[in-house]
Amino acid sequence: MVLAGGLGTRMRSRTAKELQPLAGRPLLSYVLEVAEAIEPAQRIVVLNPAKRAVLEILPPGWQVAWQEQPLGTGHALAQALPLLAPGIHRVLLLFGDHPLLTPADLRRLLSEVEERCPAVAVLTTVLEDPAAYGRIRRQDGRVVGVVEAREDTTSYRGPVEVVSGATCYDRRWLEEALPRLERSPSGEYYHTWLVELAARTPWSAEPAITVPAPPETALGVNDRFDLARAEAIVRSRVAERLMRAGVAIVDPSTTFIDATVEIEPDARIEPFTIISGQSWIGEGSRIGPHAVVRDSRIGPECEVLASVLEEAILGSRVHVGPYAHLRPGTRVADDVHIGNYAELKNARVGRETRIGHFSYIGDAELGERVNIGAGTVTCNFDGVEKHRTVIEDDAFVGSDTMLIAPVRVGPGGRTGAGSVVNRDVPPGGLVVGVPARPIAARRARRRPEVRGE
Structure with a gap:
């Protein structure tokens, strides 16, 4: 009873x-x-x-x-x-x-x-x-x-x-x-x-x-003070259980891990990190310092430095941060880099894609080997509805590009720095300007090889 x-x-x-x-x-x-x-x-x-x-x-x-x-x-x-x-x-x-x-x-x-x-x-x-x-x-x-x-x-x-x-x-x-x-x-x-x-x-x-x-x-919990005392004991038990199972927690006194969290051996949790909800951390990953992870899955060999993840999923060998924010619905494939001050929301990111810094990627689908230049924004809200941006494999998005959704950048497509893209970019195409317009493909800067040289 x-x-x-x-x-x-x-x-x-x-x-x-x-x-x-x-x-x-x-x-x-x-x-x-x-x-x-x-x-x-x-x-x-x-x-x-x-x-x-x-x-x-x-x-x-x-x-x-x-x-x-x-x-x-x-x-x-x-x-x-x-x-x-x-x-x-x-x-x-x-x-x-x-x-x-x-x-x-x-x-x-x-x-x-x-x-x-x-x-x-x-x-x-x-x-x-x-x-x-x-x-x-x-x-x-x-x-x-x-x-x-x-x-x-x-x-x-x-x-x-x-x-x-x-x-x-x-x-x-x-x-x-x-x-x-x-x-x-x-x-x-x-x-x-x-x-x-x-x-x-x-x-x-x-x-x-x-x-x-x-x-x-x-210890019976009757008030907020009792609850805080019980919280400290439960978290200490959680940390001990994880460390005995092979997880490195550098400073348990400044690390807060919920009882519902699962962490694989050889993961390393740095100080001042909060991991909560139904989060799962893969083998060999490094989380923190100063990371906040809620209800997220982080694959093996990832690094999350001083960043916030909410209901996000990372593949293997993903680097996030510092100071990035991955919001609910974000799905990141293997070998992706998400740099400082990048925010992603309801976005899918393909393998080997790089989002260096100062970018907002919301309601978007990025293919493989895409480069997102600094200051890129997917303008997903028209004041009434949200719209989706699709950037296909091997595309190169120049710095300060504004992508006015709904819009698509085809495979190998490129945008010039500062462009405002409100129409689809064809495969291999290059667009520049405000609004962005296609221009002829750049000539190769390298002199062609000559037989016999």
């Missing part, structure tokens, strides 16, 4: 807390993924009706229990119990705002439950400052209860054992004990009070036990 029924008012956001982005994914998705990893027989999430948007991210197979009134975690647990299938013997309770739990944490908890058969097993950790977490109470070493932070008047010196992000219950005991849960002075029902009920229950084994976990597992 995953509890996600709280309204999350401390987040101060119109977006439900569970849907807040965390390293490129909704916060709740981390909890659901961890739950899926242990292959439970049944999956239930508890939601408030005000958070129906959460339904959009639930994977198949999850049932929903509705908590109409936010009366605490114990009340939320009671809403889910009627949905339990007959064959369920143990109930694992997770929280939708604890994204740092790992499958290893849960397997360790379940292993202890399997071995010791308690009524309640609580995943705990030790913190110097217990903050807002429930604190474990012991007597002669045995767990006797949990006291909530708002009810606790104890002054602590030294580390404190606190409730972390998971609790496992014996199903039969839970169904008998939950109706006996009393309302707290704050008006809520705390699931943690079940630990005290368990400790007082005659049981064949120790009725209430704790299982230790790393301190970060206790």
Whole structure:
């Protein structure tokens, strides 16, 4: 069971807390993924009706229990119990705002439950400052209860054992004990009070036990500060996973990579780089420094220096930047150079084409071995509609050429510097001027060879 029924008012956001982005994914998705990893027989999430948007991210197979009134975690647990299938013997309770739990944490908890058969097993950790977490109470070493932070008047010196992000219950005991849960002075029902009920229950084994976990597992996300702390931990985990898989990340502390990103071995990520969304980086590519890559695919042996890529696709051995901007719909073939201050949008670029610098290529199709001179602009918008420019193989576009779409430059076609091209350029043709007009092909400057020389 995953509890996600709280309204999350401390987040101060119109977006439900569970849907807040965390390293490129909704916060709740981390909890659901961890739950899926242990292959439970049944999956239930508890939601408030005000958070129906959460339904959009639930994977198949999850049932929903509705908590109409936010009366605490114990009340939320009671809403889910009627949905339990007959064959369920143990109930694992997770929280939708604890994204740092790992499958290893849960397997360790379940292993202890399997071995010791308690009524309640609580995943705990030790913190110097217990903050807002429930604190474990012991007597002669045995767990006797949990006291909530708002009810606790104890002054602590030294580390404190606190409730972390998971609790496992014996199903039969839970169904008998939950109706006996009393309302707290704050008006809520705390699931943690079940630990005290368990400790007082005659049981064949120790009725209430704790299982230790790393301190970060206790981090629940309640506000923006908590979210930033969780983000730092998740990104650190992502960087470690990638580096152990063969990716070079020069400075993980200044590199931000989403959990959804895939990077092949021998790629090198330079400092101050952001890679997000469904991006994929090929083997041997160098990204950054100061690059921003979102939802893009970058092939092997590419270099992206201080540039922005959004929903773009690069082939192999493509060089981009510095200070280029590839916008959505851009598709670049192998061995292309895109230099500084070039912007491409919804453009297809053929092999070995060069776009040196200071150019805008929008709604265009460039063939192979095309040269785009500095200052070239495809004028794709007539004030009402967008139009397409086609520049075919081996064309040479001179500096400061304005291509008034729709227009086509044929194979081997050329434009003179400063031309305004509003008519198609024939194959092998040369146009110059404003507006551009065809002129005779240039004579070869090289003297023809003479037989016998």
